[in-house]
Amino acid sequence: MKSFVVSFHQEDHVDTMQVQKLNQEDFEKATAGGTRHLFELDTNIGFFVFFDAEDINGTVSYMVLQYEEDNEEPSACYAFQLSDFYEFIALYLNDLEFSDEIDEEEEEEYGPIHHLAHLLFHIVEEGRDLEV
Numbered sequence: 001m002k003s004f005v006v007s008f009h010q011e012d013h014v015d016t017m018q019v020q021k022l023n024q025e026d027f028e029k030a031t032a033g034g035t036r037h038l039f040e041l042d043t044n045i046g047f048f049v050f051f052d053a054e055d056i057n058g059t060v061s062y063m064v065l066q067y068e069e070d071n072e073e074p075s076a077c078y079a080f081q082l083s084d085f086y087e088f089i090a091l092y093l094n095d096l097e098f099s100d101e102i103d104e105e106e107e108e109e110y111g112p113i114h115h116l117a118h119l120l121f122h123i124v125e126e127g128r129d130l131e132v
Contacts (some may be wrong), residue, residue, distance in 0.1 A: 001026040006126045007058075010020070014087065017108055020079040022063070023132040027077050031039060032059045039092055043117040045124055050088060064088075066124060091116040115120065 002021050008130075010016045022030065033054030041048045047067040054060055062085035065074040095113035 001131050002130050004127055004130055006070075006123050008122055010102070012115075012119065012122075014119060017084050017123070018081060019084075019127060021127045021130050021132050022077040022079055027063075028132070029126050030063070030079065032056045033058060038089065041113070041120070043120065045117070045121055048120060049074075050085075050092075052085075066120075076109065076124070076127065078127065088116060088119070091119075 001023065004019055004021065004059055006017045006019055008016070031053040035051050035053040037054065038050045040050070046069075049065040049067070050063075051061055051065070052062050063077060063078050063079045066076040066078070067073075068075045088125050091112040095111055095116070
């Protein structure tokens with residue numbers, strides 16, 4: 001497991017974020033007690049699965065798997081602090097409400113889900129070259 005810090009644009013209104021990139025062994029340990037799938041997001045930089053998990057000691061982790069193109073195996077697994085993960089969930093849930101308010105004929109404007117995808121872009125870019 002390797003940790004890295006992601007800095008966002010000032011206009012993103014998000015503080016720097018401590019992120020951990022997990023290898024297969026770290027992932028297996030972190031999920032040994034079970035996982036709970038929360039939601040998915042399909043973007044132009046990949047397909048993301050958001051979930052939480054427990055290890056055998058009951059320690060909870062908040063993670064995101066990234067899949068690229070049509071690969072069945074994830075290309076990366078990231079773990080986050082609860083406060084950062086909560087930000088992702090809030091953006092996702094806010095988009096559900098935001099989407100209901102948009103008339104289908106209106107052009108879709110930059111909304112919460114776009115912001116979530118933008119934050120994921122920064123995380124993926126920052127962690128891309130990190131070997132785990």
